[in-house]
Amino acid sequence: MLTVKQIHDKNYETVYELTNSKGLKVLTSPFGARLLAIQVPLKEELRDIVAAPKDLALQKELRYFGATIGPVAGRITNSQFTIDGQTYTTETNNNAHTLHSGSNGFDTKDWFAETFEQEGKVGVIYSFTHPDGADGFPGEVQAKVIYTLDEEDNLKMTYEAKTDKATLYNPTCHGYYNLTGSEGNPVNSHLLQVGAEKKATTNPDVTTTGEFTQVAGTKFDFRTLKEIGETTLDDPFVLHHENDYDLTITSPDQAVSMQIKTDADAIILYITGTHEEGTPMKNGTMVARGSIAIEPQGIPGSEKFSQYGSILLRPEETFHSETTYHIAY
Numbered sequence: 429m430l431t432v433k434q435i436h437d438k439n440y441e442t443v444y445e446l447t448n449s450k451g452l453k454v455l456t457s458p459f460g461a462r463l464l465a466i467q468v469p470l471k472e473e474l475r476d477i478v479a480a481p482k483d484l485a486l487q488k489e490l491r492y493f494g495a496t497i498g499p500v501a502g503r504i505t506n507s508q509f510t511i512d513g514q515t516y517t518t519e520t521n522n523n524a525h526t527l528h529s530g531s532n533g534f535d536t537k538d539w540f541a542e543t544f545e546q547e548g549k550v551g552v553i554y555s556f557t558h559p560d561g562a563d564g565f566p567g568e569v570q571a572k573v574i575y576t577l578d579e580e581d582n583l584k585m586t587y588e589a590k591t592d593k594a595t596l597y598n599p600t601c602h603g604y605y606n607l608t609g610s611e612g613n614p615v616n617s618h619l620l621q622v623g624a625e626k627k628a629t630t631n632p633d634v635t636t637t638g639e640f641t642q643v644a645g646t647k648f649d650f651r652t653l654k655e656i657g658e659t660t661l662d663d664p665f666v667l668h669h670e671n672d673y674d675l676t677i678t679s680p681d682q683a684v685s686m687q688i689k690t691d692a693d694a695i696i697l698y699i700t701g702t703h704e705e706g707t708p709m710k711n712g713t714m715v716a717r718g719s720i721a722i723e724p725q726g727i728p729g730s731e732k733f734s735q736y737g738s739i740l741l742r743p744e745e746t747f748h749s750e751t752t753y754h755i756a757y
Contacts, residue, residue, distance in 0.1 A: 429449050430549065430550045430579065431447045432446050432551065432552060434541075434543070439482060439710070440483065441484050443455050446550055446575065448579050450579070450581065451469035451474075452466070452467070452469060453465065453466070453467040453474075454577050454583050455467070456554075456575050458539045458541045459487065460487075460494075460495035460536065460539070461495070461534065461554035461573040462487070462495045463478060463603050464480055466583065466753075470683055470684070475607075477606065477609065477679075478605060479714070480709060481493055481709055481710070486708065491536065492535060492602045494604065495535035496539075496601060496602075497529070497533060497534060497602050498529060498534035498571065498600075499558055499571075499595065499597050499599065500529050500565070500598045500731075500739065501723060501725045502728030503526065503633075504518055504731065506525060507524065509596060511566065511596075516564050517564050519532075522633075532563050534558070534599065540554065540556065542555070548578055548579060549576050549579075550576070550577055551577065552574070553574045554574070555570070558571060566594065567741075569589055569595060569597065569741075570589060570591075571599070573586070573587055581755045581757075582752050582753070583755065584750060584752045584753075586750050587749045587750075593743065594741070594742045594743070596739050597740075598726040598739040600692075600696075600725035601724070601751070603722055604700065605686065605719060605721075605722060606711075606718060606719045607678065607680075607685075611707075611713070611715070612711075612713055612714070612715055613715070613718065615656055615719060616657055616658060617656075617680035618677055618679065618720070619655055619656075620675075620677050621652060621653040621676045622651070622667075622675050623651075623668055623674045624643060624648075624651070624666055625643060626640040626641060627640065627648050627663050627665050628641075628694065628736065629641045636727070638729065643665075648665070650665075661697045662696075662699075663696065665694060667692070667693060667694060673688055673689050675688040675695055677722070686754070687754040687756060688752070688753055689752045689754070690751040692725050692726060693737050694725060695724050696723040698721040700721070701716055704716075704719075
């Protein structure tokens with residue numbers, strides 16, 4: 429039986445729990461319209477594959493784990509962009525740039541939640557209004573994030589938005605994952621496949637250059653399923669959408685796989701390192717390389733480089749994007 433309910437969690441306070449008849453559970457939080465957990469019902473355990481800080485207070489301090497990022501995920505180079513000849517300035521919070529829309533982004537907000545039950549699926553709709561001019565972004569933006577779970581073990585995240593002025597819009601779910609069920613295990617032995625022949629080229633400060641790098645023969649070559657190993661990643665992979673799934677990641681024991689299909693142009697992959705090491709997480713203390721962030725979105729830098737596509741949203745348009753996470757076990 430599919431169920432959706434609001435519960436009170438001792439660590440995360442208000443939580444919305446989606447469950448299907450197989451026992452797969454998805455937990456989300458209205459703080460940052462945030463993914464908290466995907467609990468997979470294996471024979472020997474209920475394995476939680478989402479990496480998250482141990483409680484809400486630490487979530488607020490560390491911000492990005494599992495959060496909806498917006499209005500613009502990633503870096504805005506030099507904290508400026510131009511629309512129709514007008515230049516807008518955003519908060520500088522990462523070197524000389526804007527990261528994840530500054531210090532007051534979507535991830536810091538309490539979103540309004542509304543649950544729903546439909547034939548074959550249940551979910552929760554999170555909504556939030558981003559005021560015109562807030563953090564330097566033009567337009568009052570009516571944003572929605574919809575989490576949906578079905579009986580086929582698909583978690584779908586749907587993003588919708590309307591604006592009353594031309595603006596930039598490029599949200600993502602900044603989910604971090606460890607398919608062993610503990611952030612105390614490095615992700616090196618996870619198997620990864622990405623449907624990408626190229627990535628956006630990045631500068632040392634992780635801003636994009638407007639160019640592309642072919643992945644063949646490089647450390648970024650995950651065109652076939654292979655171990656992550658010691659590879660360090662903080663990179664936008666440009667998806668070709670030719671495979672059944674755009675990304676597949678499998679646990680070292682091959683008991684759980686997460687297969688992602690998205691209409692986004694890119695998936696940013698980031699492997700946590702010494703910066704996150706030692707953080708108290710809900711399933712153990714984070715080790716170096718203890719999780720991988722998987723962020724479907726438009727290519728960072730699209731506001732400056734037309735060859736990367738467009739993240740411009742105009743009043744006559746409705747933003748709509750979908751990403752489905754199929755959990756195989």
